Amino acid sequence: MKIKQVVAAVLLAAPAFMSHAAMTLTSQDITNDHTLQNQQLFNQWGCTGSNVSPQLSWKGVPEGTKSFAVTMYDPDAPTGSGWWHWSVVNIPANVHSLAAGAGAVGGKDLPKGASMVTNDFGFKGFGGACPPPNSKPHNYEITVYALNTASIKLPENASPALAGYNILSHVIGKAQLIAPTNAR
Template sequence: MKYAVSLLVAGLLSISLSTWGAEKQTVTMNLKSPQVTNGQSFHNQQIFNHWGCTGKNVSPELQWDKVPKGTKSFAVTMYDPDAPTGSGWWHWVVINIAGDVHSLTENAGKEGGKQLPKGARMLRNDFGFEGYGGACPPPDAKPHQYHITVYALDIANLDVDSNASPAMAGYYILQHMLAKAVLTAPTNKR
């Protein structure tokens, strides 16, 4: 009898947790960009302009909608899981975008952050500066999958130290995520 009750409780807990997780994931945000088409390579404008890469290093314009209720802020990241580092490469991290803002202008990722919405700020990328660092795969690399992601968050401001790593910001972003939308651009352009 005890065993049957334990199984029933475990089953109900499992159903509750899976329902809770599914509920958080039922919202499907949209993310689009005039410069980036999901599944297609970046244009020269979004390619880095150092380290042997000869692009313009301009962050793309981003627009998102279908935002879940309770969203208090957004974060935007660009991440390359295929970088030969063992831990990927963070190209761009923007946090504390107000909940009523649903876009970033082209080149909002310029160093200094003057084109960001009020209150938003960038963290240091893996190139070592606060701003957008475009795609720059190693020479002769297989295409890398660059993920631009917008996260809807249940908190108005992430209290992340300006010297924090992008991975640390990612930790806090995932703790407060209500929904996300992703554009993926595979490229081996330099």
């Protein structure tokens, strides 16, 4: 009898669970599993891109979302710890997109209240892809996180790893695009 009750409870709960769409991330500039374009490539270190952050849009936001964070991370960088290209925190919950170029140094095109963390290039802004010469393609992970807090408090000199630690402690949903790139 207990098994029937459990099955009945699961079946009754299933429609509510199954009706919630998963969070998705899309871009006019990037598609999943396609190489980053010249505009998303770095413009130093031997790379000659435009260093413009991609346009991003997300939907299927979980209930209880109070803010968002966006990151671009290269797990294939030959550092032993990957490479953080971009970290944005405190994007208001009513914002579901970032325009191309929103990652410009100074953050003037970010939504009010949002801020960038110093990337591994050493500046607060978007640092495009630039894998070392003759390397295998690097898989750039662009992720939007739905958070259960309206604000993440970070010191002015916070590292992307510290931002990531704080982001991951508040995640209630996420979506990702992965773009493999050989910039040279």
